[in-house]
Amino acid sequence: QVQLMQSGAEVRKPGASVKVSCKASGYTFTNYFLHWVRQAPGQGLEWLGIINTGSGDTGYSQKFQDRVTMTRDTSTSTVYMELSSLISEDTAIYYCLRERISQFDYWGQGTLVTVSS
Amino acid sequence: QTVVTQEPSLTVSPGGTVTLTCASSTGAVTSTHYPNWFQQKPGQAPRTLIYNTNNRHSWTPARFSGSLLGGKAALTLSGVQPEDEADYYCLLFYDGFLRVFGGGTKLTVL
DSSP: OOEEEEOOOEEEOTTOOEEEEEEEESSOGGGSEEEEEEEOTTOOEEEEEEEETTTOOEEEOTTTTTTEEEEEETTTTEEEEEEOSOOGGGOEEEEEEEEETTEEEEEOOOEEEEEOO | OOOEEEOSEEEEOTTOEEEEEEEETTBOOOGGGOOEEEEEOTTSOOEEEEETTTEEOTTSOTTEEEEEETTEEEEEEESOOGGGOEEEEEEEEOSTTOEEEOOOEEEEEO
């Protein structure tokens, strides 16, 4: 069965970076794009960006363009999202999400990132 | 900056019908925006209900349907059940890799 298993909760200080992973299983990894989405406490969903797991090409929201980096490791079917220069407003649950041919389907379970001094 | 707008909140009676909409600041929503709809209940990860405007996943109850209506994407719930009380989000596709979520609709079943 398809699974997207994310890494555990993280706590960082302002100005630091965080790297969250999403390990895919149950399907051919390179046949699907993976997206990263976040949700701040009590807020809506916010799209951060996308990685083409086959080519490694990425596309980022303009809001995060300067601070986010998405990578993938095809040998372990894992994608990574690194967010730098963290501020308190980056405190959120971060999700990975699968897409193919404009069809979204499976979500990861989410990773809570807390930014606090 | 592209903005996608949804009703902040809606209320529906059990057994009733309600339509949630999703508008784009760039103009009419069309099938080339490939609207996707998501449901999120408190404390849970979202789940995908509808893709490509009007296609249900295998896990999506038949009472959920997607369409284009008056220049917007729409999600209609027919025969609403108490368990449908949740937040609903649309997402639209734009040029290149850009995807944008709507602000979400809080649906109350009362």
